[in-house]
Amino acid sequence: MATEVWLFILVGAIAVVAAVMLLLSQNAVHAALFLIINMGCIAFLFLLLNAAFLAMVQLAVYAGAIMVLFLFVIMLLGAERPGGRSPYGWLAPGAVVLALIFLVTVALALSQGGISDLQAPPAHPQLRVANLAADAGPVALRLNGSTVGDNLPRGSVQGYEALPPGEYELEVRAVDGRTLLSDSLALEAGQRYTALIYGTGAPELSLVPELAEAGSLRVFNGWGDAVWLVDFASELSDEDTVVLMADIAPGTLSDPLTVAEDTDFSNGALVNDLNEVLARTGAGMTLDALEGGSALMVLAPLRRFEGTLEATVDLLVTPSKASFGSPADIGLKLFNQYMLPMQIVALLLLVAMVGAIVLTHRPKVAPELERARLGRRRVSRPLTSAIASQLGQGGGSQDPDAAALPPAGTQER
Amino acid sequence: MLQTDAYVMLSMVLFVLGAMGVMLRRNAILVFMSVELMLNAANLALVAFARQWGNSDGHLFVFFVITVAAAEVAVGLALIVAIFRTRRNINIDELNQLQG
Numbered sequence: 206m207a208t209e210v211w212l213f214i215l216v217g218a219i220a221v222v223a224a225v226m227l228l229l230s231q232n233a234v235h236a237a238l239f240l241i242i243n244m245g246c247i248a249f250l251f252l253l254l255n256a257a258f259l260a261m262v263q264l265a266v267y268a269g270a271i272m273v274l275f276l277f278v279i280m281l282l283g284a285e286r287p288g289g290r291s292p293y294g295w296l297a298p299g300a301v302v303l304a305l306i307f308l309v310t311v312a313l314a315l316s317q318g319g320i321s322d323l324q325a326p327p328a329h330p331q332l333r334v335a336n337l338a339a340d341a342g343p344v345a346l347r348l349n350g351s352t353v354g355d356n357l358p359r360g361s362v363q364g365y366e367a368l369p370p371g372e373y374e375l376e377v378r379a380v381d382g383r384t385l386l387s388d389s390l391a392l393e394a395g396q397r398y399t400a401l402i403y404g405t406g407a408p409e410l411s412l413v414p415e416l417a418e419a420g421s422l423r424v425f426n427g428w429g430d431a432v433w434l435v436d437f438a439s440e441l442s443d444e445d446t447v448v449l450m451a452d453i454a455p456g457t458l459s460d461p462l463t464v465a466e467d468t469d470f471s472n473g474a475l476v477n478d479l480n481e482v483l484a485r486t487g488a489g490m491t492l493d494a495l496e497g498g499s500a501l502m503v504l505a506p507l508r509r510f511e512g513t514l515e516a517t518v519d520l521l522v523t524p525s526k527a528s529f530g531s532p533a534d535i536g537l538k539l540f541n542q543y544m545l546p547m548q549i550v551a552l553l554l555l556v557a558m559v560g561a562i563v564l565t566h567r568p569k570v571a572p573e574l575e576r577a578r579l580g581r582r583r584v585s586r587p588l589t590s591a592i593a594s595q596l597g598q599g600g601g602s603q604d605p606d607a608a609a610l611p612p613a614g615t616q617e618r
Numbered sequence: 619m620l621q622t623d624a625y626v627m628l629s630m631v632l633f634v635l636g637a638m639g640v641m642l643r644r645n646a647i648l649v650f651m652s653v654e655l656m657l658n659a660a661n662l663a664l665v666a667f668a669r670q671w672g673n674s675d676g677h678l679f680v681f682f683v684i685t686v687a688a689a690e691v692a693v694g695l696a697l698i699v700a701i702f703r704t705r706r707n708i709n710i711d712e713l714n715q716l717q718g
Contacts, residue, residue, distance in 0.1 A: 270688065316623075567703075
């Protein structure tokens with residue numbers, strides 16, 4: 206059998222034994238220690254289930270903070286003694302019978318239900334739209350007749366949007382309401398797409414599916430001529446010039462180029478077949494922000510004010526999907542989808558904290574009651590004589606009450 | 619990869635042991651610890667299903683369960699301390715003043 210199975214059996218058995226000992230142990234401190242063992246085992250099982258972040262939270266919060274609180278209260282109350290016999294003798298056999306019935310039901314349900322054969326439905330496809338059209342200006346996007354983006358300026362990208370798989374009609378409109386282009390997109394489940402709007406005059410649309418493997422660079426050529434992606438290692442001589450991608454035909458996508466994490470493209474350029482530099486990739490265009498994702502470099506024309514066309518390079522980085530169960534994955538979901546529940550839970554914690562303080566707070570006795578109680582006690586012999594001796598008066602020479610009460614009253618204020 | 623069935627079955631066994639602890643133990647603190655054991659068992663099932671569906675929403679849910687359990691422990695132990703102060707006893711069979 207695989208190591209995972211052996212680990213599961215071993216750790217699961219320890220967890221069950223610890224739970225049984227929690228049930229049977231007479232001393233509450235021992236029970237708390239068994240529960241800590243049980244929680245450690247469950248943290249280990251979380252690790253087996255690819256939930257690394259939760260395993261650490263389990264250890265820190267449960268086995269750490271909560272169990273310390275338990276042990277603290279047990280020691281504070283001196284409650285580690287056994288409780289004696291229960292007055293309900295029928296409870297123990299009844300509980301055992303109910304537990305067995307429950308376990309048999311669950312085992313039947315698990316063996317009949319085929320939980321492990323269930324497959325998750327594939328994720329919805331995601332679509333983002335980049336406006337790189339030369340003459341269109343800001344555009345509005347309509348998908349199947351409903352507006353999905355408004356006033357998207359040239360050079361900007363509308364973020365990813367999850368859509369059910371199927372055929373879509375994407376309509377691009379100018380600010381004045383003219384329809385610039387209308388095209389149908391076929392989106393498949395589990396895929397991420399980038400729709401590029403490019404070209405002079407009436408813009409064109411190209412749908413680029415994201416690559417499965419990460420850390421790659423592709424170039425989309427939206428220019429009229431074939432282009433080469435080169436890296437001028439030195440500005441002064443052509444000797445070190447490296448051709449990274451050759452002969453990318455107009456309107457097509459290059460083959461992926463696997464790039465290292467910190468590849469610096471600040472000296473790169475896109476040149477045409479006459480060796481004229483169309484566009485520089487520009488300073489600071491490094492790929493160190495890829496972090497396991499992939500990048501799409503788009504060469505597209507841009508209309509200048511005087512009417513000339515100029516090629517621009519845009520780098521569209523596809524962020525990697527955070528790996529399942531990692532702190533980044535949990536954090537992204539926590540601060541996007543689950544922001545409101547998190548705030549509510551935080552409020553709940555605050556209320557619980559205040560509630561614990563209120564519940565255990567021992568109120569001070571009201572001052573009048575306290576004074577009355579002290580006044581009654583002061584009449585008694587030993588206290589009055591003590592006060593009288595503090596005042597430097599002989600205990601036996603005067604009436605004790607008359608001597609003691611007035612200065613005692615001033616002391617109280 | 620180990621089947622989800624195994625994790626769910628282990629989780630149910632732990633849950634039942636916790637439930638028996640709630641029913642059978644008479645010390646309020648031990649009852650409380652058994653409730654924590656039941657919460658842990660439910661968390662284990664949630665994480666197992668989250669892995670099967672490849673969806674980490676289950677992890678988020680476990681995260682919230684742990685947070686709520688922390689709040690619950692704070693209030694519950696404060697209650698136990700308050701009861702112990704007045705009654706000098708936390709045996710749940712004797713806390714029956716509300717009984718009709």
